[in-house]
Amino acid sequence: MKPTTFREIDGTSKGYYVLLGLLGLILAAGLGSAYYMEHNGHWVTGMNNQIVWGMPHVFAVFLIVAASGALNVASISSVFGKTSYKPLAPLSGLLAIALLIGGLMVLVLDLGRPDRLIVAMTYYNFKSIFAWNMILYNGFLAIVIIYLWTMMQRKMNKYSKVAGFFAFIWRLALTIGTGSIFGFIVARQYYDAAIMAPMFVVMSFSFGLAFMLIVLLATYQWTGREIGSHIVSRLQRLQGLFVAAVLLFVVIFHLTNLYATQHHGVENFILAGDNIYSGLFWVGYLLLGTVFPLIICYAPAFRASIGWTAAAAVMVIAGGLSQMYMIIIGGQAYPMDLFPGKDVSSSFYDGVVASYAPSAPEVALGLGGTAVTFIAVMIAIKVLRFLPLSLANSQTDPHYSAEER
Amino acid sequence: MSNTPQQQAGEPAEQNQIDSYRRKLLGGGAAIAGAAALGPGVFFTSVARAKPADQAVSSEVRWGFLIDANKCADNCDKCVTACNDEHNLTGFGRPETDAQWIRAVTLRDRKTGHTTKLPMMCQHCAHPPCVDVCPTGASFKRADGIVLVDKHICIGCRYCMMACPYKARSFVHETITNQQEYSPRGKGTVESCTLCVHRVDKGEIPACAEACPEKAILFGNLNDPGSDISQRMATEASTEVRGDLRLDLGVRYQGI
Ligand code: SF4
Ligand code: SF4
Numbered sequence: 001m002k003p004t005t006f007r008e009i010d011g012t013s014k015g016y017y018v019l020l021g022l023l024g025l026i027l028a029a030g031l032g033s034a035y036y037m038e039h040n041g042h043w044v045t046g047m048n049n050q051i052v053w054g055m056p057h058v059f060a061v062f063l064i065v066a067a068s069g070a071l072n073v074a075s076i077s078s079v080f081g082k083t084s085y086k087p088l089a090p091l092s093g094l095l096a097i098a099l100l101i102g103g104l105m106v107l108v109l110d111l112g113r114p115d116r117l118i119v120a121m122t123y124y125n126f127k128s129i130f131a132w133n134m135i136l137y138n139g140f141l142a143i144v145i146i147y148l149w150t151m152m153q154r155k156m157n158k159y160s161k162v163a164g165f166f167a168f169i170w171r172l173a174l175t176i177g178t179g180s181i182f183g184f185i186v187a188r189q190y191y192d193a194a195i196m197a198p199m200f201v202v203m204s205f206s207f208g209l210a211f212m213l214i215v216l217l218a219t220y221q222w223t224g225r226e227i228g229s230h231i232v233s234r235l236q237r238l239q240g241l242f243v244a245a246v247l248l249f250v251v252i253f254h255l256t257n258l259y260a261t262q263h264h265g266v267e268n269f270i271l272a273g274d275n276i277y278s279g280l281f282w283v284g285y286l287l288l289g290t291v292f293p294l295i296i297c298y299a300p301a302f303r304a305s306i307g308w309t310a311a312a313a314v315m316v317i318a319g320g321l322s323q324m325y326m327i328i329i330g331g332q333a334y335p336m337d338l339f340p341g342k343d344v345s346s347s348f349y350d351g352v353v354a355s356y357a358p359s360a361p362e363v364a365l366g367l368g369g370t371a372v373t374f375i376a377v378m379i380a381i382k383v384l385r386f387l388p389l390s391l392a393n394s395q396t397d398p399h400y401s402a403e404e405r
Numbered sequence: 406m407s408n409t410p411q412q413q414a415g416e417p418a419e420q421n422q423i424d425s426y427r428r429k430l431l432g433g434g435a436a437i438a439g440a441a442a443l444g445p446g447v448f449f450t451s452v453a454r455a456k457p458a459d460q461a462v463s464s465e466v467r468w469g470f471l472i473d474a475n476k477c478a479d480n481c482d483k484c485v486t487a488c489n490d491e492h493n494l495t496g497f498g499r500p501e502t503d504a505q506w507i508r509a510v511t512l513r514d515r516k517t518g519h520t521t522k523l524p525m526m527c528q529h530c531a532h533p534p535c536v537d538v539c540p541t542g543a544s545f546k547r548a549d550g551i552v553l554v555d556k557h558i559c560i561g562c563r564y565c566m567m568a569c570p571y572k573a574r575s576f577v578h579e580t581i582t583n584q585q586e587y588s589p590r591g592k593g594t595v596e597s598c599t600l601c602v603h604r605v606d607k608g609e610i611p612a613c614a615e616a617c618p619e620k621a622i623l624f625g626n627l628n629d630p631g632s633d634i635s636q637r638m639a640t641e642a643s644t645e646v647r648g649d650l651r652l653d654l655g656v657r658y659q660g661i
Binding site: 038040041042043048049050052053111112113114116117119120123124125127128129130131134181184185186187188332336338339341342343344345346347348349350355 | 497499500501502503504505508509510511512513514515516525534536537538539540541542543558559560561562563564566567568569570571572574575576577578579580592593594595646647650661
C-alpha cells in the first residue's frame with residue numbers, strides 16, 4: 001500500500017458555489033422558520049400538547065444518531081486496525097462533527113426558549129438523561145476534534161490510536177444516551193424498552209455510514225479524484241451488514257412486543273394500523289430503507305458500482321428518517337393507557353390517536369440543520385487536508401499488486 | 406393500596422404521633438408568644454395546615470387529594486372552570502394547543518358499559534418522572550410534595566411532557582397576556598397544576614376543591630394521620646391511577 005497524500009479540494013468550480021449557495025438558501029429558510037416559530041409560539045407548527053416532539057426532533061435525533069455512526073470508519077481503522085479505511089478516517093471524524101452540529105442546531109432552535117441555552121449549559125439535573133446527553137454531545141465534539149488533530153498533525157500521529165479508542169467509547173455512550181431518551185420513558189407503551197438503546201447504536205452505524213458514502217462518493221465524483229473498486233465494494237458490504245443488523249433489532253423489538261398481550265394494541269397500531277406509521281414502517285423503513293439497499297449491497301450485479309452504492313445510501317437515509325418518524329411521532333400518537341380495560345374520553349384527547357401533520361417551518365428547520373452539516377463539510381474539505389488525493393486500489397488495498405489490475 | 410401514606414413515607418406511626426405532639430406543643434407556644442404578630446392561618450391545627458410565609462416548606466406535610474369519582478356529577482365542569490379562572494388559563498379556541506391543567510375524563514368499561522367521570526390533573530407524584538427527566542431542574546418537587554415548574558429556568562424542551570404518564574402538562578404555545586401574578590406563565594415554557602400553592606401557603610384549599618359542589622375533591626395533609634383525608638383513606642378504599650408505575654401519587658381516587 002502506498003502512503004496516502006491528503007489534499008484540499010479545489011473548490012473554485014461553478015458547481016461548488018452553486019451547491020454551496022443552494023445549501024445556504026436551505027439554511028436561511030431553516031433559520032427563518034425557527035424565528036417564525038419562536039416569534040409566534042409553537043401553535044403555528046403541527047406540534048401540540050399531545051404530540052410534543054415533532055418533525056424537528058425526527059431530524060435532530062436522526063442527525064445526532066448518524067453523527068456517532070459517521071465516526072465508525074475512523075474507529076474501524078484506528079481501533080480495529082483495518083488499514084483499508086485509514087485514508088478515510090479524517091473525513092469520518094469531520095462528518096461526525098458536522099452531523100452533530102447540524103442536529104444540535106435543530107434541537108436547540110426548536111426549544112420553547114432557545115434564548116435560555118445558557119441555562120441549559122449551567123443548570124444540570126444529573127438524574128436527567130437529557131442533561132447527560134448535553135455533556136456527551138459537548139464532550140464528543142471536543143474528543144473528535146482532538147482525534148482529528150492527532151490524525152492530521154504528523155507529530156501527533158502517535159497519539160491517534162489512543163484518541164481513536166477514546167472517541168470510540170464516547171460515541172457508544174452517546175448513542176446509548178440518545179436511545180435512552182426514549183428507552184427510559186416508562187409512561188409510553190412504545191418506548192418503554194431497554195432494547196431501544198442498543199437498537200439506536202446499530203441504527204447509528206447504518207445512518208452514519210450512509211452519510212459517509214454520499215459525501216465520499218459525491219466528492220470524488222465531482223472533483224474527478226480516483227476512487228477504486230476495493231474501497232467502494234468494502235464500504236458497500238459494510239453498509240449491507242449494518243442494514244441487516246438494524247433489521248435484526250427491529251424484528252426482535254417487535255417480536256418481544258408482540259409476545260406481551262399488553263403491547264398488542266400499540267403494535268397493531270404501528271404495524272397494521274390505518275395510519276401513516278404503518279406505511280412508513282412497511283414501505284419507508286422495510287422496503288425502501290432495508291430490502292432495496294440489501295439487494296444493492298449484496299447482489300453481484302451492483303458490486304462496486306458508485307452510482308448504485310450512493311443510491312443505496314440515499315435509500316438508507318430515507319428509510320432511517322421514516323423509522324425515526326414512526327418511533328418518535330407514532331409512539332406519541334398512540335393513546336396512553338391510563339385506565340386499562342376502559343374507553344376513555346376527555347377534552348384533552350384522552351383515549352384517541354393524537355393527530356399530527358408536520359408544518360412547513362418544522363420541515364424547513366430540519367432541512368436547515370442538514371444543510372449546516374453539508375456546508376460545514378464542503379468548507380472544511382476546501383480549507384484543510386481531509387481527503388486523500390486518490391483512493392485507487394493501490395492506496396487502500398493492503399494486498400494490492402500491480403498485476404491484479 | 407394497603408399502605409397508608411405515612412408508611413409509604415417511611416415513618417412509623419408512633420414517630421408520627423410524637424411529632425404531632427411536639428408540633429402541638431410548639432404550636433401552642435408560638436400561639437401564646439405571638440399569635441397577633443403571626444396573623445391568621447398559622448395555627449398548626451387547621452385541616453389544611455398552613456405554612457407561615459417566613460417558614461420553609463416542610464416535609465412534615467404532604468399535600469394531596471382524595472377524589473371520589475362516584476360523587477362527580479355528569480355534565481359538571483365546575484372544577485375545570487374554577488382552575489381556569491384562578492390561573493387565568495384563557496384559551497385561544499385551539500383545543501389542541503390550549504393549556505389544560507385539569508380535565509374531566511369519562512371512563513366506560515368495555516365489558517360492562519358502566520361509565521364513570523372524574524377530574525384528572527397533575528398527580529403530584531412522590532417520584533415524579535417529569536422531575537427526573539428535566540435537564541435543567543426547572544421541574545421540581547417541594548418538600549411538601551407539590552410538583553412545580555420554575556418558569557425562569559424551563560427551556561421548553563418538553564421532555565417532561567414526554568415522561569409524564571398522566572398527560573398532566575401543557576406547553577404554552579402562544580403569547581400570554583394578563584396572567585395572575587401568583588401564577589406566572591410564559592410562552593415557550595411548560596406548566597401544570599400547581600395544587601394552587603399560592604392558596605395552600607395561605608392556609609386555603611385549592612380552587613377546584615373549593616368549587617366542587619359535590620365535595621368530590623378532598624384536599625389535605627397525607628402525612629397527618631389525624632387529617633380528614635388520611636382518616637378517609639384509612640377507612641375507605643382508594644386507588645392510584647397506574648399504580649403499577651409505583652410513583653407514590655399525591656392524588657388518589659375512589660370509585661374507579
Ligand atoms: S403527574 Fe406528571 S406532571 Fe405531575 S408530578 Fe407526576 S409526572 Fe410530574
Ligand atoms: S420543558 Fe421545562 S420543565 Fe419540562 S423538562 Fe424541559 S426544561 Fe424541564
